Amino acid sequence: MMAHISLLEIERGTSSNRSGYYTLTNLEPGTYTLQASFIGFHSYHAEITLDPGENLRLNIDLVTADIQMDALVVEANENLEELRNIGMAQITPQLIQDLPAVIEPDLFRSVQLLPGVKAASDFSSGLYVRGGSPDQTLILLDETPIYNPSHFFGFFSIFNPDIIKDVRLYKGGYPAQYGGRIGSILSIYSKDGNRMANQGSVSVGLLASRLSFEGPFTDGSWSVAMRRSTLEPVLSVLRESVSNVPDQFFFYDINAKLNIDSSENNRYSFSVYSGYDRVSLPFQDDAQIGLRYGNRTLSGQWQRIFTDHLFGSFSLTGSYYFNEPNLEIAGTPFQRINEIYDFSLKGDIEYQPNEENILSTGFWAGSLSLRLLDRLDNTYTLNSSILSQYFSSYIQHDWQPHRKIAFNIGLRMNTFSEGDYLRLEPRASAELRISQRFRIQAAYGRYNQFLTLITNEAFSGFDVWLAADEGVPPAFGDQFLLGLKTLPFSGYGFDVEVYYRTMRNLFELDPFAGNTTGLDYQDLFRFGEGYAYGAEFFFEKQMGNLTGFIGYTFGITERKFPGFNHPVLDSPAQARFYPPKYDRTHDANLVFNYLFTSRWSIGAVFNYSTGQAYTEPQGRTQLSGPPWDRGFLDVFIIEKLNSSRLPSYHRLDMSLSRKGTFFGIGDAEWQLQVINVYSRRNIWFYNYNFDENPVKRQDITLLPVIPSIAYTINF
């Protein structure tokens, strides 16, 4: 994890890298107080003494904040302040568990509360970061890409809250070390497992339940977590009185991790994830719809300390995504098979010759196979198969010429064999540390993306990925960021960031493509551009009985594609910018948790945001034909795409928790939650009944008030 390590007497500090490796060089002999802190963990203090010429290696095991420890070793809830890097945000596992949530505590629902991150709807856990669509965020689980991070068709994410150790969201302007998307990166690391003792937890919810175990292993640790929906009893009851209830409707996921510290300088870890969603629904007579989709990942990592100044980390990853909807109506089957195999080798080397300089380099090489098959009536209507080798490498220099000034300069190179693309990405950032509590930061970066996602904001179960190829060049964009990071008072943080980003050569499936059979690959796409800008404010209280944050985002994002949203009588080749549905000018979140006693706590989340963009049809007419059909066809005339706004969205969720024990076996917690406390009927979208004359508009609303209860046992 990326903890902050400092020597208090001389105000020298550094941050550990993603693997937890840190170095403090050129220290005078003497005695120092070393502090290590990381949000969500107890701060660590230790007195160290350095003799002349001595190299001291200090391994620190931070302890999560919800575990009570010896006060001599750990000072709980103290000095957890950490100034963040530009464009970066983090979510603690504890926050995910504490927040009121529908069905399950959910990482993505928690991330959506951060400034700059928006949700499409109550039903979608998709991440819309700084005006980017979900495919512009690379999601990594233990360094392995995840291609569909959702269960229940987007309702919540695949990440079991029991396995999450660290979550880092790079909203933009990230350094050369990272790449792959033009927007952001969400990196999730799973728990290593308890190295001291065996422990476990059971959580029983109304709609899903979880079970996890962890413990020590010879020179290491292990952890296993399982989660499964438990909807079957509900479905069984529903079948008694309601028609069209699914035959099957479930999801599960399994995570496992093994860590081996083979020597003082070598550490290995292996992690596995498997997740699966399945639904099968008969409808009407002679019709059935089914869907199965999921992800499998496997990763192995070797971390090596070569010398006190040279650190390396190497990963072998494999990711498999499959999505197979099928539909059969009146003896006519439709089947789709979408599969991605992504195998890669990553390496990162970090060299810190002195305290002013860190040189980093690395590579990411892999093989990506995407297959998309559509069959209608047992005949292939689309057969796309892409096998591409990709290679990225970077070089990066962190330079701190003065203790108040720091620079990061880097260059990343990407190649993609399909289409023979080579793209360079310069990156740079600077930080001016006015004081320990006040920093000004700026960053610029260019980013490329070789993949695009065919999805629907309302329903991510059918997500399909397509890749760049000859005639389909990759999307790219530039990002400019300016940030102000402050710690105004002890235990408080206040950050401001402004951003501007471009999105060029966006390639998406052409919605008017119609029947795609026989089309050339490039004819499947439309190519466009976009931009986004905004300002984010984040005020956080990190310690005490009352913790939480207020986030506010002012953001604008627009896109345009030739042939879309042009003035009605103008050439279709023209286009005007329009806001996507998820664009919200104002978005504010209030999140707090108050600890009444050591047992009782209350939490609340309030969100207010501008209503989403939608298209209001202005005019109508009818086609009397076409000649092959019977009856009139309604035609609607649009002046500007998505130029109207739904009513503002606001919602309050609350939770009440009581901690206790479970017959002396372990700790237990009751959680009573109420989603949408005052039952605001927020509008999801308007449905126009075009069969009515004049047209009738119907409100399709989001979640009503939903109470739920969960019980968790830790043993």
Added chain:
Amino acid sequence: MTSRNISLLLITFLLLAACEPPVEDNFNEYVFVESYLIADRPLDEVRINTTTSTNEKFNFFDAAITDANVQIVLLDENGEDEAVFEYVPSERDGIYLPVLPPHFVIPKRTYRLDVDFNNRQEVITAVTTVPDQIEISREIPDTLIYQAYERLEINLSPHQKVHDQNVYVLSAIAQQPYIENLTPFYRSIINDDEQDDQISDFSVNSTGLINEGNFIENEDGTITFRFPWLGVAFFEGNLIVANLIDSNLHDIARSQQAQLGGDVTFTPGEIHNLIYNMDGGIGVFGSMSTDTIHTYFQRPD
């Protein structure tokens, strides 16, 4: 930064949050023109009306334009006028008919539609190139058992490509469209309150757009398409119609499907205009060729 400053800052932005962007759209009236040419058939009617606000009830005859000047022009290979076919208003408002003698639409030729008005500014033109004539092989079974292994296969004789790609639509027209003749799936989706309307809709059941890539190319130059069982809404006698459509019809059909939610990539609430291929107004001036056969779908035992 003091706590007072921070509070002021937060209050300012919360006030900002109360400001919502205004709705910007307004209704504008457009002239809508609709005409179809079918190869080897006489020129057909041209319909002209204005669009109306979605808040108002739409009725073609209320919105009809009666003072239009309409003509269809046959173009030569150089795009010059070869023959002009005048239209006159019919007894029904907004519907214009060609002046006799009838002109039979010539396959593979290009036609232009010209429309202007005595009391309006719009000058509307559109162009279509008529697809090559198609012919369905008559060698098909007289009777097929519904959902049996043996399927109805449509064999089309060789024909030229006059557009980027050939796009077809197949339809089944029921000859006995009675509720007791509905196939099980269609029977189950009939709403009793709208039974007559729905049966009427299903009596002409189309496949949607079929690209040439969906057909099997045979060595003799013919192409074959297996008619899906989903296209059969009624048992017993059916006319099976194959249509080869031009790019204007292809554009209007695919965009009309997408406008009403036929494309899953559009997010809910995002509605797009149709692709019109018309200058000065909106609508469709399309062409197609067509052929029809007959078969009988027998109930399975």
